[in-house]
Amino acid sequence: MGQRILVVEDEQKIVKMIKEYLVKESFIVDVACDGEEALQKVRSFQPDLVVLDIMLPKKDGLEVLKELRRTTDIPVIMLTAKAEEVDKLLGLELGADDYITKPFSLRELAARIKVVLRRVLGNTYQPQNIQHGDLQIRCDSREVLRGGKQVSLTPTEFKILETLARNPGRVFTRLQLLDILGEPYYGYERSLDTHVSNLRKKIEPDPAHPTYILTVYGVGYKFGGETR
Numbered sequence: 001m002g003q004r005i006l007v008v009e010d011e012q013k014i015v016k017m018i019k020e021y022l023v024k025e026s027f028i029v030d031v032a033c034d035g036e037e038a039l040q041k042v043r044s045f046q047p048d049l050v051v052l053d054i055m056l057p058k059k060d061g062l063e064v065l066k067e068l069r070r071t072t073d074i075p076v077i078m079l080t081a082k083a084e085e086v087d088k089l090l091g092l093e094l095g096a097d098d099y100i101t102k103p104f105s106l107r108e109l110a111a112r113i114k115v116v117l118r119r120v121l122g123n124t125y126q127p128q129n130i131q132h133g134d135l136q137i138r139c140d141s142r143e144v145l146r147g148g149k150q151v152s153l154t155p156t157e158f159k160i161l162e163t164l165a166r167n168p169g170r171v172f173t174r175l176q177l178l179d180i181l182g183e184p185y186y187g188y189e190r191s192l193d194t195h196v197s198n199l200r201k202k203i204e205p206d207p208a209h210p211t212y213i214l215t216v217y218g219v220g221y222k223f224g225g226e227t228r
Contacts, residue, residue: 003117004028006047008038008064009079010056018051021106022113035059039067042074043182049117051109053079069095071176075120077112079104130165132223135203135212137165146203156181157199160192164213164223173220196221 005027009015012033019029030045032038034057042050050068054061065076075097097116100109130137136145142158144151153161163180164172172180174192181192200207214224 003048004030004045005113006030006032006038006041006045006050008032008035008041008050008056008061009053010034017106018109022110025110027113033057035061035064038064040182042068042072043180047074049075049077049113049120051077051079051113055081065096071179075116077109077116130162132165132168132212137162144203151202153199153202154195156195157202160195160199160221161203161213164221168223171216171219171222177220 005022007015007018007022007029009018009031010033015031015033019031022029030041030047032041036058038050038052038056039059041047052061052064056064059067061078065078068074068076076095078096078099079102080099081102097120098112100112130139134147138144139162142155144153144158144161159181160177163177164170177192196213197207200210200213203212204210211224214222216222
């Protein structure tokens, strides 16, 4: 199967059992023990699904879920000991994909994970090649071609382009992009603008009048047009 699962739980015995079981089920598993580490691991590990406990140090699971939903649609299964939290978890405000109440069996958790992944992967197609005009983005090999000629991008430039191109028309704030890039916020917004300027010089027919990477003034950036 090979999907990446991030398990966020502060009880080490539970984490160990979950990880061992999911690895046997052919998942790739990483763990985090508090809310702040969870957000860092989402950026670095890039999981396909997050198993997220509500009761966590530093940031609780509900705070983590809220922050995730500002920047990503990654599926999240919440672990909760409180039945009264269920309505909040599955509501539009927070947007958990599923929940499981403690105590639970590892077999049930694995089954829930597989169901959510099947549902998400069945409804969300992530193309390996994105085409827009004469611009082609090969996500698997991390190559970009314009007019059939390869364009050399830095890893940061490629990540910005891929993020925007996968979500055409969606506006990303500068802070959202910095979060995706794993950069600290303060003092780095100007650095992001520099990356975008360099990216435009490489992919835009006329960098002074961009058609791919569009500025939304006072907010951030978006990818113009439709991809296929």
